[in-house]
Amino acid sequence: MIRNDRRLLRSSTRYMPFLGLRRPYEPIRMPSTSTGFTHTQIVQKRPFLSAAFAAVRDAPLKALEKAANADPGNSMKQLNFLQALTDRYPAAAVRRFESPGYNYCENAFREYVRACELSGAEVKNFKPPAGVAAAGEAAAVNAAAGMRGVEGAQYAHATPQQYAQYGGLGGGGGAGSTNGTSSSRPLYVSLGEGGGWKTQAWKTGRILAVTFIFVTAFGAMLDSQGLGSRLPGSKDSSVQQSTSSDKRFKDVVGVDEAKNELEEIVDYLREPGKFTKLGGKLPRGVLLTGPPGTGKTLLAKAIAGEAGVPFFYCSGSGFEEVYVGVGARRVRDLFESAKKKSPCIIFIDEIDAIGGSRNLKDQSAMKMTLNEMLVQMDGFESNSGIIVIGATNFKQSLDAALTRPGRFDKIVNVPLPDVQGRKQILELYGKDTKLDEKVDISILARGTPGFSGAELYNLVNQAAVKASVEGLESITHEILEWAKDKILMGAERKSAVITAETAKCTAYHEAGHALCAILVDGADPVHKATIMPRGQALGLVAQLPEGDQTSRSYKQMLAMIDVAMGGRVAEELIFGPENITSGASSDLQQATRVARAMVTKYGFSREIGYVFHSGDNGEEQSSEATRIKIDEEVKKILDDSYARVTALLKDNAKQHKRLANALLEWETLTGDECRDIVKNNRKPSRAKENHRGGAKGDTSILGGLGGVGVAAAARAE
Structure with a gap:
């Protein structure tokens, strides 16, 4: 057997720039011994996971190869690359030296002989470059002197001609070239494991250690991002473990x-x-x-x-x-x-x-x-x-x-609670808070139709927080009303910059809504009217039904449309048709939605009949002629409403003006205050909130810019 198995293991090349794809088994031939037998060592490749490490390890080698290929006539660059290649991949060094087109020196030939020794390859019978032949023969002898064992001793005492006989320089072929050609000169093949168990254990240990470190780092990264529990097989936290509920x-x-x-x-x-x-x-x-x-x-x-x-x-x-x-x-x-x-x-x-x-x-x-x-x-x-x-x-x-x-x-x-249910819920949440003695839960329950239990809890909680911020000893009815308004209408934007002209246009618009809600039969009572910006609106009128509404009558729906039209009609009457604004877009949308539902869903149109039309718009399954009739009926309802509201506001122009001026001065009016102004000509007894004609904030930053309908508003005064 060949005694340099471990060296052969290290020479099983991964860096193969001249062979392309690597074979799983690569025969490496060694020169024959004195017995005339040729041993062929077959090294089994074990790639494992070392490809990534080999890429990093071979980076300097690839750099030397690149430099050598860029300048094939430079013998020094060829020598540097050949030396590095022999140390790591001697078989590849042999093929590199035997490839034509590169200029090699005497030392390069020595590296070639050393690579042949390490890889077990034959020293080919070819003539070295001019000026190197004599030195090459000496180099062959000197290189052979470094071989170990019996074979090394034989080479060490050989002459250059004898060395050539074993497949080295100058020989025309000898015993080494005829092994395996006949039964008298057999070719012996041995399978090498490519290293002992200790080497393999060391490699396997390194791979497992690196893999463990990588998996640990990757898991830590996932845990830091909160994604670790989502991996397959990980502990499931989506289902809470069994617990004993404390609710009754x-x-x-x-x-x-x-x-x-x-x-x-x-x-x-x-x-x-x-x-x-x-x-x-x-x-x-x-x-x-x-x-x-x-x-x-x-x-x-x-x-x-x-x-x-x-x-x-x-x-x-x-x-x-x-x-x-x-x-x-x-x-x-x-x-x-x-x-x-x-x-x-x-x-x-x-x-x-x-x-x-x-x-x-x-x-x-x-x-x-x-x-x-x-x-x-x-x-x-x-x-x-x-x-x-x-x-x-x-x-x-x-x-x-x-x-x-x-x-x-x-x-x-589990439906929304009725007025009795809302009262019970408010009383339950009120036990955990400190309510003022004057708070009437029944009034608050009647004023929160459509509220769910969660919304009622939110109302009480926001009131408790507000009372704490203001340093109150208990939660008053005013604080509870403030919390309800915040939920219904949105938070106040007190820092908004509003000019007097814009405030005046908003006041007349909202006064038109409120006046219609007060005077039109079937309309829900006014809860509050305000020109204080809330959410996306510059002003609004909130209405609350007197009780829980399970259905709406024909008269109530017409009243809803009339109230929605009140803002647009008010702008047109006060500021003129050329100065109406886009502030009525949501009002028109609401009026159109109610009118279309009356025609397509509730059978309130005799022209269309008592037919239910499905779909969001109520006409997806209808014929083209029916759709045209539906549009005509919707337009007719809206036009009739616009005419009714126009007549109503003209007949009550003084009440409309009083209500608008009151909004400019007090900014927010309750439903009772609105009704007193319209029906009894009685203004609120509390202090005024605004003394600037409705303007808010630092309007000087607007310069000389005015709002919509400035001249028309001045004429209205």
């Missing part, structure tokens, strides 16, 4: 009907045998539907708290991730955890995120998650003792297979 039914007010329907769930979880002894089974799932903020989640927690069972909470959007199959796996994990805690409650908030109606265009991941949910709720295996409660704002969007009996058997509607 006494904490849920304003939804008595929904609470009563859920009491039987509590009885079942407390005493399952009471229901099963007669063969009855409780619904496996309960679906809570209704607008946002009505207390669906609170109801589910109250059920778990009353029954004293574990409570699992998760969000519908928390199941899905970027990886396919994660959602289905999380559903399985959720139900497996629930089975261990049975009896228990699983609450899935916003279940429409995964339970929407399926269609062919849906992604496969979404279908997998929903299918897994269907199987877990009512599949082959029974989930006795697990109550699934889902909550959604869009029941109509759920898949029919999810809402069928056997899965979500009971559907409980």
Whole structure:
């Protein structure tokens, strides 16, 4: 066997600029020994993950090659490259030296002989460059003197002619060139492992260490970005572990009907045998539907708290991730955890995120998650003792297979609280705050129609914060009204710069709305009128119904259109048709929406008939002729309203002017103050808020610029 196996391992080249693609096994031939046998060492390549390290390690070598190729006639550059190549890849150095077109010196020939020794290649029989032959023969002998072992000793005592006989310089071929050509001169082949186990263990250890460092650093980076928990197989945090809810039914007010329907769930979880002894089974799932903020989640927690069972909470959007199959796996994990805690409650908030109606265009991941949910709720295996409660704002969007009996058997509607429910909710939240003794909860409840439980909590909380900022000892009714107005109309923009002319135009516009709301039969009462900028509006008139409105009459809808038209008509009458502004765009939009709904949805047009037209605009499925008639009917309703409001404001011009001037002076008027000004000619008794004709802020920065309708406003005075 050849004794330089480790050196051969190091010479298995990765840097092969002359061979192109690397073969998995590369035979390396060594000169024959005195026995006449030729040993061929086959080195097995083990790439592992060392390609990246080899690229960095070979960078200097590539730089030397680039310099040598750029100047093939420079023997010094060729020598430098050949020396570096021999140290690392001797087989490649041999091929480099044997390639034509490069100028080599005597030392380069020595490197060639050394490369042949290291790689086991034959020293080819060719004539060195002129002036190098004699020195080359001596170099061959000197290089051979460095060889180890028996072969090295033989070469060390050989003459140049004898050296050539073994495949070296000058020889015409000898024994070394005929091995393997006949049975009398066989070619022996041995398979080398390319190094001992220690070398391989060292390489493997280095690779594992570097990989561990890289994975650790990558994981730390993901954790710092909050993405670590989203990797496949990582610990799932989208589902909260079972907890004991501290909520009770006494904490849920304003939804008595929904609470009563859920009491039987509590009885079942407390005493399952009471229901099963007669063969009855409780619904496996309960679906809570209704607008946002009505207390669906609170109801589910109250059920778990009353029954004293574990409570699992998760969000519908928390199941899905970027990886396919994660959602289905999380559903399985959720139900497996629930089975261990049975009896228990699983609450899935916003279940429409995964339970929407399926269609062919849906992604496969979404279908997998929903299918897994269907199987877990009512599949082959029974989930006795697990109550699934889902909550959604869009029941109509759920898949029919999810809402069928056997899965979500009971559907409980949780509506917005009525006036009695709002009073109960305000009283509940008022217990945790310090309300003034003069606060009348009933008045506040009547003045917040359409508010959900969450909005009522926000109202009380904002009032408490405002009272604390102002240093009050308790929350007064005025602070509660301020909080309500902020929710209804937006926050005041007291720092806005408003000129007197702009304020005057806004005041007459809002006074037109308020006057119509006061005088038109069927209109909702005025809650407040203001020219204080709030949100995106320079002014507004807020109306609140006297009670909870479940439906609207024909007269009420016409009144809504008349009130919306009041602002545009007021501008035209006061400032002239040429000075009307774009401030009435939202009013016209509202009036048009109501008029179109009257024609297409409610059957209030005899010309169109008692027909319901579907779609957002109410005419998607209608013929072209019907659409034309619908547009004509809508325009007729709006034109009639404009004419009625014009006549109304002309007949009450003095009241209109008084109301506008009061807005300029007090900026904000309550509904009662507006009615006193219009009907009793009585101004507010409190101090005026503005003494600049409605102007606000530092108007000097506007220079000589005026607002819209300056001359017309002056004539109106």
